[in-house]
Amino acid sequence: MASLILSPAEQDYITRGVEKGLRADGRGGLDRREVSLQTNMISQANGSARCRTGHLGVGTDVLVGVKAEVRTWTAGEPEDRGAVECSVECSPSAAQKFEGRGADDLNVELTQLLDRILGGPQSGIDLGALCIIPRQAYWVLHVDALVLDVKGSIADTLVWAARAALLSTRLPRVVVESVADEDGNMQSEFDVVDDPEDQVPLQGAEDLPLAVTFSQIGKRYVVDASEQEDAVTQARVTVAVSPQMDICAIQKGAALRGFPPSLLTEILHSARTVAREELLRFKDLFAAASAKSASGADEPSTASTFIGTF
Amino acid sequence: MATNIMDRRRINGPARSVEPLYGPGAAGADPFAGGRADGRGLDQVRAIYMKTGPLSGGQHEPSESAASGSAYYEQGRVRVSCAVYGPRQGRRSNARMGVFDCEFRYAPFACSWKRRSHVRGADEKEISLMLEHAVAPAIRLEAYPKACIDAFVTVIESDGKAATIAAAINCISAALADAGIEMYDSVAACSMGLRGAQWVADCCQAEEDAAPCSMLIAHMPSADEVTYILQHGKATPEQTDQAVQTCTNMCTRVYAVICRCLQASLE
Amino acid sequence: MAATAGQVAFAMEAFRRIHPVEFQRRFLSQETRHDGRAFGQFRATQVVKGTISSAQGSSTVRIGDTTVVCGIKAEVCEPDVRRPDEGYLVTNVDLSPMCSARFRAGPPGESAQVASEHIFRLFSGHVVDLRELCIESGQAAWVLSADIVCVRHDGNVLDAAIIALMAALEDLALPRATLDAGAVTADRSATTRLTLRRRLAPATFTLVDDAYLVADADDAEEQLATASLLVVLDGDGRLANVWKRGAGAIGRADIARCIEAAAARISATGE
Numbered sequence: 096m097a098s099l100i101l102s103p104a105e106q107d108y109i110t111r112g113v114e115k116g117l118r119a120d121g122r123g124g125l126d127r128r129e130v131s132l133q134t135n136m137i138s139q140a141n142g143s144a145r146c147r148t149g150h151l152g153v154g155t156d157v158l159v160g161v162k163a164e165v166r167t168w169t170a171g172e173p174e175d176r177g178a179v180e181c182s183v184e185c186s187p188s189a190a191q192k193f194e195g196r197g198a199d200d201l202n203v204e205l206t207q208l209l210d211r212i213l214g215g216p217q218s219g220i221d222l223g224a225l226c227i228i229p230r231q232a233y234w235v236l237h238v239d240a241l242v243l244d245v246k247g248s249i250a251d252t253l254v255w256a257a258r259a260a261l262l263s264t265r266l267p268r269v270v271v272e273s274v275a276d277e278d279g280n281m282q283s284e285f286d287v288v289d290d291p292e293d294q295v296p297l298q299g300a301e302d303l304p305l306a307v308t309f310s311q312i313g314k315r316y317v318v319d320a321s322e323q324e325d326a327v328t329q330a331r332v333t334v335a336v337s338p339q340m341d342i343c344a345i346q347k348g349a350a351l352r353g354f355p356p357s358l359l360t361e362i363l364h365s366a367r368t369v370a371r372e373e374l375l376r377f378k379d380l381f382a383a384a385s386a387k388s389a390s391g392a393d394e395p396s397t398a399s400t401f402i403g404t405f
Numbered sequence: 406m407a408t409n410i411m412d413r414r415r416i417n418g419p420a421r422s423v424e425p426l427y428g429p430g431a432a433g434a435d436p437f438a439g440g441r442a443d444g445r446g447l448d449q450v451r452a453i454y455m456k457t458g459p460l461s462g463g464q465h466e467p468s469e470s471a472a473s474g475s476a477y478y479e480q481g482r483v484r485v486s487c488a489v490y491g492p493r494q495g496r497r498s499n500a501r502m503g504v505f506d507c508e509f510r511y512a513p514f515a516c517s518w519k520r521r522s523h524v525r526g527a528d529e530k531e532i533s534l535m536l537e538h539a540v541a542p543a544i545r546l547e548a549y550p551k552a553c554i555d556a557f558v559t560v561i562e563s564d565g566k567a568a569t570i571a572a573a574i575n576c577i578s579a580a581l582a583d584a585g586i587e588m589y590d591s592v593a594a595c596s597m598g599l600r601g602a603q604w605v606a607d608c609c610q611a612e613e614d615a616a617p618c619s620m621l622i623a624h625m626p627s628a629d630e631v632t633y634i635l636q637h638g639k640a641t642p643e644q645t646d647q648a649v650q651t652c653t654n655m656c657t658r659v660y661a662v663i664c665r666c667l668q669a670s671l672e
Numbered sequence: 673m674a675a676t677a678g679q680v681a682f683a684m685e686a687f688r689r690i691h692p693v694e695f696q697r698r699f700l701s702q703e704t705r706h707d708g709r710a711f712g713q714f715r716a717t718q719v720v721k722g723t724i725s726s727a728q729g730s731s732t733v734r735i736g737d738t739t740v741v742c743g744i745k746a747e748v749c750e751p752d753v754r755r756p757d758e759g760y761l762v763t764n765v766d767l768s769p770m771c772s773a774r775f776r777a778g779p780p781g782e783s784a785q786v787a788s789e790h791i792f793r794l795f796s797g798h799v800v801d802l803r804e805l806c807i808e809s810g811q812a813a814w815v816l817s818a819d820i821v822c823v824r825h826d827g828n829v830l831d832a833a834i835i836a837l838m839a840a841l842e843d844l845a846l847p848r849a850t851l852d853a854g855a856v857t858a859d860r861s862a863t864t865r866l867t868l869r870r871r872l873a874p875a876t877f878t879l880v881d882d883a884y885l886v887a888d889a890d891d892a893e894e895q896l897a898t899a900s901l902l903v904v905l906d907g908d909g910r911l912a913n914v915w916k917r918g919a920g921a922i923g924r925a926d927i928a929r930c931i932e933a934a935a936a937r938i939s940a941t942g943e
Contacts, residue, residue: 170423170426170855171423200534203534204534207527207534211637216617217638217639337639340641342642342645343639344636344637344638345634346634346636347538347632347633348538349534349537350542351541352542352630352632353542353623353624353625353631353632353633354630355629355631356624359649360646360650363645363646363649414779414780414785415764415788416763416792418749418760418815419749419751421750423748424747425747425748425849425856425857425858426858427857427860471772471773471826472770482725486770487770488769488770488771490769508769510768512741512766513745513817513821514724514727514743514745514819515743517726519745519747520745520819523764555769557769557770557777558770559770561724561741562724562726
């Protein structure tokens, strides 16, 4: 992912700094940059969030929308479960290298990472609750992410945004009733209640994990690598940790080298420490963001607000 | 119930076809009931057979279009074949380092469930990337500026996804050695599945389907570096720690087998 | 100073690489071939059936270094409305960059398309009785997807593909299927074999450098080919198909000799 070209002197400066526990922006090895979170700004989606990592408006920026859809069950699919499907796209405006097909590999890697974290029972979401009628219909949650800006540490920001979007997701209520058909057999039918006030949150969304990406630089490692640090990273691994401190997924990213096993074990331990702090921070930020979006105080002066005032 | 995409360059069947419903068979049964189906121990990897050069060398001198290096790898019912081309001219002529590219494919009949479409699936693209990430750290790419090394992997038969990826990594690593590409070390990979609180080595498909979590590790024993790690599913931190350790040790055992095969191919 | 054996081998290798055409010609003009075979000699052929357990029928065939794997997957479909009593046999040949540097990744190239099409015409209906694939008239039928993957390409892939498909069809164990309540249920424990209408045996002859007609050409010889003749005989030695490709001219007498050679080969391999 090294798009930034650094001189050998700069590379050496960053590497040795990290080995001594110093980083160019004054952070400690396991400190993350500022995070800002905004929720529910896409009115057409069932849930949405935007997460930005970085200082002073410069940073990685990811927008996630969750759209729920009722799908008819077909043979071969699990009978009594819903599904979560993820897709990540890096906007060509985020970096020059993303132009044309330049982002293809990264899109595949991030989509699979998100899928690995959210796409199964390991996500904590109660997939059974997403089933409407077994062997007939179920909910599919489309988690679509758009990476708007890249300044290091995409995976962590992506999972933050996805977690916030899923936590803010509200599904329409579904009424299931049994009806007798012509032959007198009982058939289940369902109705989606079309009332924006009558919606339910996702079950188990509080158990969603957060991801922490570790970048090995020199003989040590850091979390939330900046763009410069990304350019000298030798190996990168993303660890997803649930609020119960279980490890939900581990995936190594593109890199030139591998980890010594001892360092890997150390990283897995640090992952829990970092995730514990991150989850607390997430809770505060998410509460603040939801309060803001509920009161509408954060509404920017967009065209729609102008139309509203006229 | 996927719809086959009509392609004039292929012989097309009906627009839609499905697998028949197979009557009550082994499906649903616990694959671990009464030990493992094939009688292996919990930490036992399926028998490995490997041969280098089946695609490049042969009964007589190789032709111009033959691969620079190749390998065939078998682990139980997992069968993988790989051909390596290169170092050959790269697409970027000013690159300081060589580029390692990998293309992973399943043969249409490789999986025990539905026939795979000829169109390259998202999972094949993902696995291609994973293989690149797992094997590239072993190659001295700085020794091949402006060049590219391509690996083409075809799965002839698959039995357990994680095990198939591990087999592909081992196969590529051997094919690279056969092609005479400069490497720090051979990469050996191994997979495990979680069964209750216990890790079970090298799961076959039925075992993998029943396991809530799988772990895949690629390791270079001499350099002592983990070049790839993938955990799919949930496990407690203690289980993960244990898996990293056990899996790394198993990789070392697989590595010994690979090295023996490579030595045998030189004699 | 006498050259050592190593030096000779090296000089020969260099000659082969730099002047591949001249290299082959030197052999051919001496009535021999670069791998030591006589013009009419075929390479050893190995057929192993049932090599892949994820397919209902499979085989692996080696002709010299050329290796192909054929797997047949049986699935259920709705039959064509015009032919309600027939199933499908779909044959595709896959020539990927894994088997030879000449092929590109992605959709099948010309040679793969031509091979797929020819094999399809040879087999569909003529070898497999498509009515045997019917499960319930107008409602359900088997579709046999036969994929022939070339693992190593060293010439004469078409022969290998035909032999592999024939062997895979013989190996095919079709589960007994019944249609009830709109779904097809199959029983793995009760399988039937297809009755094949005839047993095809192919032999390819190649006109190398527009002058030498050789049997079972390898990759290096195919590079110099101007024409090739595929002779397919059935089990009784009758001619099932003759296919002459390329612009080079093959004499009428030579064609007759090729057919004789093909018949001799089949009786020699005991088929």
